Amino acid sequence: MSVPERQSKNQRREHAREQARLLREKEKARQRRNRFFLQGGIGLAVIAIIAIVAVVIVNSNRPLVTTASGPANMLSDGILLTGSAGATTAVTTAAIKPKAQPVATDASKYSKTANIVEYIDYQCPYCNEFETTNQDQIAQMVANGTATLEIHPIAILDQSSQGTRYSSRAANAAACVAALDPNxxxxxxxxLFANQPAEGTTGLSNQKIISIINGAGATGDALSTCINDETYKSWVTAATARALAGPLPNSSVAKVSGTPTVIVSGKQYPGSLTDAATFAAFVAAQTPKS
Structure with a gap:
């Protein structure tokens, strides 16, 4: 058997160059694969982000609904009170059905009066200021038939009652009254405002709420059960979300950004919460002239 000839210096150089070329081609191929996977990964990530954004947009545009029925006489998410000859009555309506949307009050039916709409939280001290200052004159306007009053209880201050969710429980109690004893x-x-607990306290127990409501003239076992069971808990959550998302019906107000939000015949009241004369003048300015 013959012994193979040893490679010459030139052959060894050419072999080294060929090996280097093959290594370069291998590295280029590896880089191309990496770029492909990176671009593919970025593409998938972009698709995923687009999908997430689409879901968020769809969900943000989805109607805020509850799977439970709302309270009777609050089809608009509020209770409407009208009056004449010194007597005030609640306008009766059906309840909001499960997964249904509220139906705005038909303001055209009340075109000859000032229509006062309040979005309130029973834990809100500013709401208390407004109510304490104006509730008697508003009640008189309604009883005389010169104004209507639509009250929307919402709950945005649950965090102010040391975990007892007073805002939500009080709003539920108001909904129970609207459903069972609207007048x-x-x-x-x-x-409820006269007995408002201070912010930062534990609020009032359900039994205390029931006692206050009984003292105001609304009584009965069904009412107590409704309050204790928080029958309209999910409605309170949905109605609050709707008010915060807006728009507010029969008005130019985009949404509730704080309480109280008071609207008179479509225009938001911008004045003092503690000056009855200022509010009365605002109402008078929005009252249709006969």
Whole structure:
């Protein structure tokens, strides 16, 4: 067997160059693969982000609904009170059905009066200021038939009652009154503000709420059960979300950005919460001239 000839210096150089070329081609191929996977990964990430954004947009545009029925006489998410000859009555309506949207009050039916709409939180001290200052004159306007009053209880201050969710429980209690004893609502509304707990306290127990409401003229075992069971808990959550998302019906107000939000015949009241004369003048300015 013959012995293979040893490679010459030139052959060894050419072999080294060929090996280097093959290594360069291999590295280029590896880089191309990496770029492909990176671009593919970025593409998938972009698609995922687009999908997430689409879901968020769809969900943000989805109607805010509850799977439970709302309270009777609050089809608009509020209770409407009207009056004449010194007497005030609640306008009766059906309840909001599960997964349905509220139906705005038909303001055209009340084109000859000032239409006062309030979005309130029973824990809100500013709401208390407004109510304490104006509730008697508003009640008189309604009883005389010169104004209507639509009250929307919402709950945005649950964090102010040391975990007892007083805002939500009080709003639920108001909804129970609207459903079961609507003509007592105005007196109950007044009583809840007169007994408002201070922010940062534990709020009031359900039993204390029931006692206050009973004292205002709304009574009965069904009412107590409704309050204790928080029958309209999910409605309170949905109605609050709707108010915060807006727009507010029959008005130019985009949404509730704080309480109280008070609207008179479509225009938001911008004045003092503690000056009854200023509010009365604003209402008079929005009252249709006969």
């Amino acid at each position: 007592a609502f105005l007196a109950v509304n007044k009583a």
